[in-house]
Structures are given as C-alpha cells and as structure tokens.
Amino acid sequence: MPRYKLVYFDVRGRAEISRYLFAYSGIKYEDHRIKLEDWAKIKPTIPFGKIPILEVDGVIIHQSLAIGRYLAKETGLAGQTPLEQALADAIVDTIDDFVSMFPWAEKNPDVKQQIYNDLLTNTAPGLLQDLDNFLGDKKWLVGKSVTWADFYWDVCSTTFLVLRPGLVDNYPKLLALKERVQALPAIAAWIEQRPKTTL
Numbered sequence: 001m002p003r004y005k006l007v008y009f010d011v012r013g014r015a016e017i018s019r020y021l022f023a024y025s026g027i028k029y030e031d032h033r034i035k036l037e038d039w040a041k042i043k044p045t046i047p048f049g050k051i052p053i054l055e056v057d058g059v060i061i062h063q064s065l066a067i068g069r070y071l072a073k074e075t076g077l078a079g080q081t082p083l084e085q086a087l088a089d090a091i092v093d094t095i096d097d098f099v100s101m102f103p104w105a106e107k108n109p110d111v112k113q114q115i116y117n118d119l120l121t122n123t124a125p126g127l128l129q130d131l132d133n134f135l136g137d138k139k140w141l142v143g144k145s146v147t148w149a150d151f152y153w154d155v156c157s158t159t160f161l162v163l164r165p166g167l168v169d170n171y172p173k174l175l176a177l178k179e180r181v182q183a184l185p186a187i188a189a190w191i192e193q194r195p196k197t198t199l
C-alpha cells in the first residue's frame with residue numbers, strides 16, 4: 001500500500017472529495033493541514049504553487065480533480081465502465097465549474113459578498129435544475145452504485161448550504177441524494193470525526 005500524504009489548508013474546500021474517498025476506501029493517509037500564515041513560505045516548494053497535492057510514495061499529484069479521479073479509480077468509485085466514468089467526470093466538472101466561479105480569495109468583502117450573492121441567486125438555480133433533471137428518479141447520479149460524482153455533489157452542496165441555507169429546498173431529490181451519501185457508514189463516521197470548519 002503506497003504512503004499517502006494529502007496537503008491542503010484546514011478547511012474542507014478542494015481537498016474534501018479526496019478525504020471522502022480515503023474514508024470510504026479505508027485507505028490510511030496523512031491529512032496534512034497547513035496554516036494560512038505558513039502558506040507564503042510553503043507555496044514556492046509546491047510544484048505549480050497550488051494545493052491540494054497528494055504525495056503517493058513521494059510522487060506528487062496536483063490538481064484536486066486529478067487527485068480525486070485517481071482515488072476514485074483506486075477505490076472503484078470512478079464508474080463501472082468507460083462510459084460511466086465519462087458521465088461521472090462530466091457531473092464532477094459541471095459542479096466544479098460552478099464552485100470555481102466563487103472569488104474565494106477576494107480581499108474586498110463588499111465585492112466578495114456581491115459576487116457570492118449573484119452566483120447563489122442567479123446561477124445556482126440553473127445548476128440545481130440541471131442536476132435534478134439528470135438525477136431524475138435514480139438512486140445515484142451515474143450507474144447503479146455510488147460514484148465520486150455523488151460524493152462531489154455532497155461535498156460542494158454542503159458549502160453552498162453554508163453560504164445560502166435553504167438553497168436546495170426546492171429539490172428534494174438532490175437533498176435525498178445528500179442524505180444517501182451521508183448515510184454511508186464510512187462517510188457518516190468521517191463527517192462525525194472531521195475537524196469542524198465553516199468551508
């Protein structure tokens with residue numbers, strides 16, 4: 001079994017999908033959380049200067065979705081066929097397109113709040129309707145078993161609901177999917193034990 005070290009800030013953010021996959025698979029890893037005040041010193045030592053990164057026996061994978069896709073494949077949660085894998089990737093990318101629109105590092109609080117409000121009021125409903133249409137009456141977003149697309153929906157929508165409580169109330173099927181993911185014993189245990197952070 002390789003030695004895994006996940007490096008990110010002390011928030012769920014872009015590392016949480018990998019933490020879900022580690023939790024679900026039972027694979028042991030170091031959940032290394034750096035302090036924001038140490039980032040300027042650490043950043044120059046990181047290839048491409050962004051985190052999360054995952055060290056696999058010292059080999060560094062960067063980009064959160066490349067890490068997630070690697071772990072999903074290792075865990076059997078990437079999709080059962082190449083077609084299902086493509087569908088799962090498309091859902092992950094669709095959700096990530098929206099989350100990536102948020103100016104997470106914006107220093108001006110008024111600008112930040114205005115853009116957050118615009119995204120949550122004017123852009124989120126279209127995404128939620130599209131995801132609701134795609135899920136339909138299925139148990140999981142892709143195929144007959146859980147995939148990392150279901151995990152990513154729960155991870156990202158948890159943050160959406162921090163920013164706008166009630167945002168998903170008009171989509172009970174999407175809320176039920178969150179409950180289904182969070183009811184998986186290993187995910188429930190992780191949520192219970194993980195550091196409690198806002199984002």
Ligand SMILES: CCC(=O)N1CCc2c(cnn2-c2cccc(F)c2)C1
Nearest residue numbers: 009011013014096099100104159199
């Ligand atoms: C220090 C960085 C930080 O606090 N955040 C940045 C990124 C982020 C946060 C919350 N969700 N999230 C995120 C998750 C997935 C995709 C994505 F683009 C963004 C908060």
